[in-house]
Amino acid sequence: MFSTQTDKSSKKGLAILGSTGSIGTQALEVISRYPDYFDLQVITAQKNASLLVEQAKKYKPNCVVIGDESAYERVREELWKEDIQVYAGIDALSQVVTYQEVDTVLTALVGYAGLRPTIEAIKAGKTIALANKETLVVAGELIRDLAREHQVEIYPVDSEHSAIFQCLTGEFQNPIEKIYLTASGGPFRGWTRKQLEDVRPEQALKHPNWSMGAKITIDSATLMNKGLEVIEAKWLFDLKNEQIDVIVHPQSIIHSIVQFEDGSMKAQMGLPDMKLPIQYALTYPDRFPTNFPRFSFLDYPELTFEQPDREVFLNLDAAFEALKLGGTAACALNAANEVTVQSFLDHKISFLDIAEINCRVMEQTNFVQKPDYEAYVQVDSEARSLAKNYVEKAFS
Amino acid sequence: MFSTQTDKSSKKGLAILGSTGSIGTQALEVISRYPDYFDLQVITAQKNASLLVEQAKKYKPNCVVIGDESAYERVREELWKEDIQVYAGIDALSQVVTYQEVDTVLTALVGYAGLRPTIEAIKAGKTIALANKETLVVAGELIRDLAREHQVEIYPVDSEHSAIFQCLTGEFQNPIEKIYLTASGGPFRGWTRKQLEDVRPEQALKHPNWSMGAKITIDSATLMNKGLEVIEAKWLFDLKNEQIDVIVHPQSIIHSIVQFEDGSMKAQMGLPDMKLPIQYALTYPDRFPTNFPRFSFLDYPELTFEQPDREVFLNLDAAFEALKLGGTAACALNAANEVTVQSFLDHKISFLDIAEINCRVMEQTNFVQKPDYEAYVQVDSEARSLAKNYVEKAFS
Numbered sequence: 004m005f006s007t008q009t010d011k012s013s014k015k016g017l018a019i020l021g022s023t024g025s026i027g028t029q030a031l032e033v034i035s036r037y038p039d040y041f042d043l044q045v046i047t048a049q050k051n052a053s054l055l056v057e058q059a060k061k062y063k064p065n066c067v068v069i070g071d072e073s074a075y076e077r078v079r080e081e082l083w084k085e086d087i088q089v090y091a092g093i094d095a096l097s098q099v100v101t102y103q104e105v106d107t108v109l110t111a112l113v114g115y116a117g118l119r120p121t122i123e124a125i126k127a128g129k130t131i132a133l134a135n136k137e138t139l140v141v142a143g144e145l146i147r148d149l150a151r152e153h154q155v156e157i158y159p160v161d162s163e164h165s166a167i168f169q170c171l172t173g174e175f176q177n178p179i180e181k182i183y184l185t186a187s188g189g190p191f192r193g194w195t196r197k198q199l200e201d202v203r204p205e206q207a208l209k210h211p212n213w214s215m216g217a218k219i220t221i222d223s224a225t226l227m228n229k230g231l232e233v234i235e236a237k238w239l240f241d242l243k244n245e246q247i248d249v250i251v252h253p254q255s256i257i258h259s260i261v262q263f264e265d266g267s268m269k270a271q272m273g274l275p276d277m278k279l280p281i282q283y284a285l286t287y288p289d290r291f292p293t294n295f296p297r298f299s300f301l302d303y304p305e306l307t308f309e310q311p312d313r314e315v316f317l318n319l320d321a322a323f324e325a326l327k328l329g330g331t332a333a334c335a336l337n338a339a340n341e342v343t344v345q346s347f348l349d350h351k352i353s354f355l356d357i358a359e360i361n362c363r364v365m366e367q368t369n370f371v372q373k374p375d376y377e378a379y380v381q382v383d384s385e386a387r388s389l390a391k392n393y394v395e396k397a398f399s
Numbered sequence: 400m401f402s403t404q405t406d407k408s409s410k411k412g413l414a415i416l417g418s419t420g421s422i423g424t425q426a427l428e429v430i431s432r433y434p435d436y437f438d439l440q441v442i443t444a445q446k447n448a449s450l451l452v453e454q455a456k457k458y459k460p461n462c463v464v465i466g467d468e469s470a471y472e473r474v475r476e477e478l479w480k481e482d483i484q485v486y487a488g489i490d491a492l493s494q495v496v497t498y499q500e501v502d503t504v505l506t507a508l509v510g511y512a513g514l515r516p517t518i519e520a521i522k523a524g525k526t527i528a529l530a531n532k533e534t535l536v537v538a539g540e541l542i543r544d545l546a547r548e549h550q551v552e553i554y555p556v557d558s559e560h561s562a563i564f565q566c567l568t569g570e571f572q573n574p575i576e577k578i579y580l581t582a583s584g585g586p587f588r589g590w591t592r593k594q595l596e597d598v599r600p601e602q603a604l605k606h607p608n609w610s611m612g613a614k615i616t617i618d619s620a621t622l623m624n625k626g627l628e629v630i631e632a633k634w635l636f637d638l639k640n641e642q643i644d645v646i647v648h649p650q651s652i653i654h655s656i657v658q659f660e661d662g663s664m665k666a667q668m669g670l671p672d673m674k675l676p677i678q679y680a681l682t683y684p685d686r687f688p689t690n691f692p693r694f695s696f697l698d699y700p701e702l703t704f705e706q707p708d709r710e711v712f713l714n715l716d717a718a719f720e721a722l723k724l725g726g727t728a729a730c731a732l733n734a735a736n737e738v739t740v741q742s743f744l745d746h747k748i749s750f751l752d753i754a755e756i757n758c759r760v761m762e763q764t765n766f767v768q769k770p771d772y773e774a775y776v777q778v779d780s781e782a783r784s785l786a787k788n789y790v791e792k793a794f795s
Contacts, residue, residue: 169663173569177686183696250696260668264688267565267675272656272664279663290573290661297662300579300646300704308696 016104017285018045018129020096020120021111023054025216026134026160026277030109031062033282037291045099049116050074056081063087065104068095096120101127107285109160110135113218114341115383118142122376125155132284134160136235137341141334142379143238157239158284162213163232164239165280166258166271171240172288174263179240183260184232185252186311187212189224192253196315202354204347212255212275221344225357226311230322231340234333237326244326249319251309256298274298317358321365330372331382332365338386339364342394351398360393412500413681414441414525416492416516417507419450421612422530422556422677426505427458429678433687441495445512446470452477459483461500464491492516497523503681505556506531509614510737511779514538518772521551528680530556532631533737537730538775539634553635554680558609559628560635561676562654562667567636568684570659575636579656580628581648582707583608585620588649592711598750600743608651608671617740621753622707626718627736630729633722640722645715647705652694670694713754717761726768727778728761734782735760738790747794756789 017034021027027046034041043062048055049070059067059082066088069078075091082089090099097120100108108124109132110117117135124131126149133139139146150157159165163184171179190209191199207224208217215223222228233247258280260270273279276295283290313320318340325333343357352360368386371378413430417423423442430437439458444451445466455463455478462484465474471487478485486495493516496504504520505528506513513531520527521542529535535542546553555561559580567575586605587595603620604613611619618624629643654676656666669675672691679686709716714736721729739753748756764782767774 169665173684174686176684257666262693263686265675265678265682265686266669266672266689266691266693267679267686268668268694269565270653270666270668272666273662276662279661282661283663286661288569288572290570290659290663292660293662295662297658298664301706304704306702306704308700308702310697 014040014042015285016042016044016102016106018047018100018102018105018108018124019043019111020047020100020108020117021049021113021135022046022058023048023051024111024113025214026109026111026281028058029278030111030281030285031058033278034285035062040291041285042104044102044104047096047099049112052078059087060085066090066099066102068099070096093119097123100124100129105129107132109281109285110138111160113216115141115338118379121146122149125149125153128153128155131155131157132160132281133157133239134281136161136231137337139235139238140231140337141383142374142376143234143333145374145376145379147238147241158287159235159239160280160284161232161235162275162277162280163259164236165283167236167240167261168287169271169283170259170261170269174269177263179242179246179261180264180266181246181248181262182236182240182242183248183250183262184229184236185255185257185259186226186229186249187223187255188251188253188309188311189226191224192251193312194315196355199315199354204350207347207354211253213277215277217348218341218344221347221357222340225318225354226316227318227322227340227344227358227361229311230319231337233319233322234326244323249311251311252306254303254306256303256306272298317362321358321362325365328370330370331368331374331378332370334374334379334382335368335370335386336361336365338383339390342387342390346394346398351394353397356397360390360397363393364389410436410438411681412438412440412498412502414443414496414498414501414504414520415439415507416441416443416496416504416513417445417509417531418442418454419444419447420507420509421610422505422507422673424454425674426507426677426681427454429674430681431458436687437681438500440498440500443492443495445508448474455483456481462486462495462498464495466492489515493519496520496525501525503528505677505681506534507556509612511537511734514775517542518545521545521549524549524551527551527553528556528677529553529635530677532557532627533733535631535634536627536733537779538770538772539630539729541770541772541775543634543637554683555631555635556676556680557628557631558671558673558676559655560632561679563632563636563657564683565667565679566655566657566665570665574660575638575642575657576660576662577642577644577658578632578636578638579644579646579658580625580632581651581653581655582622582625582645583619583651584647584649584705584707585622587620588647589708590711592751595711595750600746603743603750607649609673611673613744614737614740617743617753618736621714621750622712623714623718623736623740623754623757625707626715627733629715629718630722640719645707647707648702650699650702652699652702668694713758717754717758721761724766726766727764727770727774728766730770730775730778731764731766731782732757732761734779735786738783738786742790742794747790749793752793756786756793759789760785
């Protein structure tokens with residue numbers, strides 16, 4: 004099953020940051036199918052202590068981290084019979100990723116919280132399987148430079164970026180001319196701004212093709228997810244802004260496309276199932292056999308493509324604007340968006356408010372052209388405050 | 400422009416067999432754009448002496464071969480001022496491909512005639528850029544074994560097989576689960592047998608998407624071209640028969656698809672333009688920048704897919720049957736088809752007769768399960784005779 008390029012002598016040690024989320028739970032399913040290949044070292048959760056305990060009992064990692072320190076005693080008690088170390092708190096995350104037994108860190112945390120442990124993992128020379136796109140959105144330049152300095156590979160888990168990565172395999176010497184990130188268009192594709200005025204969270208949480216966490220599902224409905232992916236792609240694949248295009252493809256079968264300098268295009272396709280890109284990021288350059296359902300052209304006689312409506316879905320334009328501005332612009336945009344999406348889910352602001360506030364916050368937050376880590380932290384914090392102010396105004 | 404993997408110290412010496420045909424002329428256009436990379440050693444033509452002379456004067460090969468010996472004096476005379484060797488006759492083809500200065504042989508001959516020079520080129524250790532699919536159709540097993548024995552690479556030029564090959568780059572360690580060869584469906588897609596009864600050669604020569612030679616254009620209209628490609632794919636990529644599927648895709652944008660054992664599919668796409676696969680076969684693993692027109696999703700908002708109609712287009716079934724039978728079955732089918740297509744172009748038989756006669760000839764020709772080269776020659780000859788008999792009966 005394994006290629007000659009794979010080191011069969013030792014298993015691949017894994018740390019899964021965010022094991023109780025959508026990506027994390029699917030990752031555990033994936034790796035449990037290949038016990039001879041993977042060695043689960045670490046799983047972590049922010050709040051969901053009971054699922055973390057359940058996972059620890061089932062998948063037997065060497066170590067768990069619960070972010071919420073108030074749950075520490077409970078987790079430790081429940082796991083005391085198992086031979087599993089238990090830690091708590093945000094600092095522990097940044098320590099466990101550096102363990103010698105860990106080869107690859109899957110960063111499946113939600114939002115900005117993924118940044119610091121990812122930086123620590125890179126500094127410790129670990130391969131990164133990146134599911135936390137915010138890491139690259141917030142601090143793409145810093146992460147890229149750090150990965151180069153430590154000669155660390157970052158393998159994408161996002162289905163679109165995995166598609167690009169799969170198409171680039173064997174072609175790394177050939178310059179990219181352009182990439183097309185495909186977008187489903189979300190549940191409100193074709194809607195007018197007028198129609199979007201009264202959208203409720205329950206509607207926005209119904210994604211037509213993908214089953215994902217709440218934050219990313221709302222981001223898909225506002226097209227902010229695609230905007231964040233544009234920024235992520237820039238840093239992952241070292242592209243100029245004008246080399247990145249977005250095309251709406253409602254069936255979500257073609258997951259993205261690369262165009263090379265000879266004009267040839269390669270696309271990666273398949274049924275929408277996050278387990279595939281998760282697995283590929285962990286087994287690259289090999290592919291392991293799966294029993295995932297297979298795509299059939301008979302079920303999809305038409306694959307369609309259209310331009311995204313940037314006048315309705317302002318977030319996508321905001322992301323391209325952030326790319327153009329560079330510096331901390333994307334960090335501010337992302338911070339604002341984390342606040343506004345949560346506020347929308349809490350029924351504090353309207354669907355259209357999300358992008359409106361995001362744009363205003365990006366414009367008004369202090370801008371740093373050449374930020375270091377501390378500058379990102381400060382801009383993130385400032386943008387969150389600004390966004391919260393706007394939310395309060397809208398809510399009151 | 401060139402990758403570090405490319406040997407920059409010496410140019411790639413090329414022999415183009417069939418330089419005056421559709422593939423040959425396009426190949427000359429391609430290589431003339433990269434004079435620092437390619438060194439044109441040999442061009443050959445069967446009959447078109449005037450174009451061969453024109454090409455020789457323009458592209459300055461070291462050597463030309465005119466298959467038609469009666470044209471030898473004329474070609475020699477016209478080229479006597481150039482420093483170009485001139486040879487004639489079919490045996491000369493098999494000699495020039497072995498020249499030391501030749502690294503890669505592009506086999507762009509039409510039909511069965513490509514077999515012998517391809518065998519000689521493989522024996523001489525030359526890389527093959529294979530545009531003559533009949534070589535693999537007629538004697539796939541022999542060619543595959545010979546290529547292995549002489550450690551020779553065969554790079555496909557057919558757009559579908561080039562697509563598969565491009566998708567396999569970097570994935571050679573990963574087993575193929577399945578391939579989908581796409582078919583435009585030709586000019587008679589959706590027609591009934593009744594409608595096809597009175598089809599004239601002029602109609603069949605109008606391919607909706609591709610501009611190609613007469614033989615292959617008729618083969619596209621009867622779906623025999625796709626059938627031959629199925630057989631070609633089996634030997635090129637070492638597949639089981641049930642791993643090969645054909646899907647009709649009228650826009651000819653997705654040129655073919657590979658499915659791996661993890662369920663992931665990769666497709667190669669672009670505007671239909673043979674120059675791209677020709678160039679890729681000659682520059683692999685590198686891609687050289689081109690100014691070929693680029694594909695835009697805005698021009699193709701819908702890509703559609705449907706099953707081929709095997710009850711109307713019997714040739715496709717015949718090809719799968721030939722695969723199942725193995726041995727010399729495909730050789731007989733191909734020989735019959737070369738006769739029937741020419742007879743159709745000569746207005747001697749009807750469009751539907753092509754497949755009818757092909758099937759009967761394949762069934763009635765002596766069958767050899769483990770053929771050597773001589774057995775192929777004999778079966779080819781017998782099948783041609785049988786086919787000609789059927790043509791005469793139909794014509795009289």
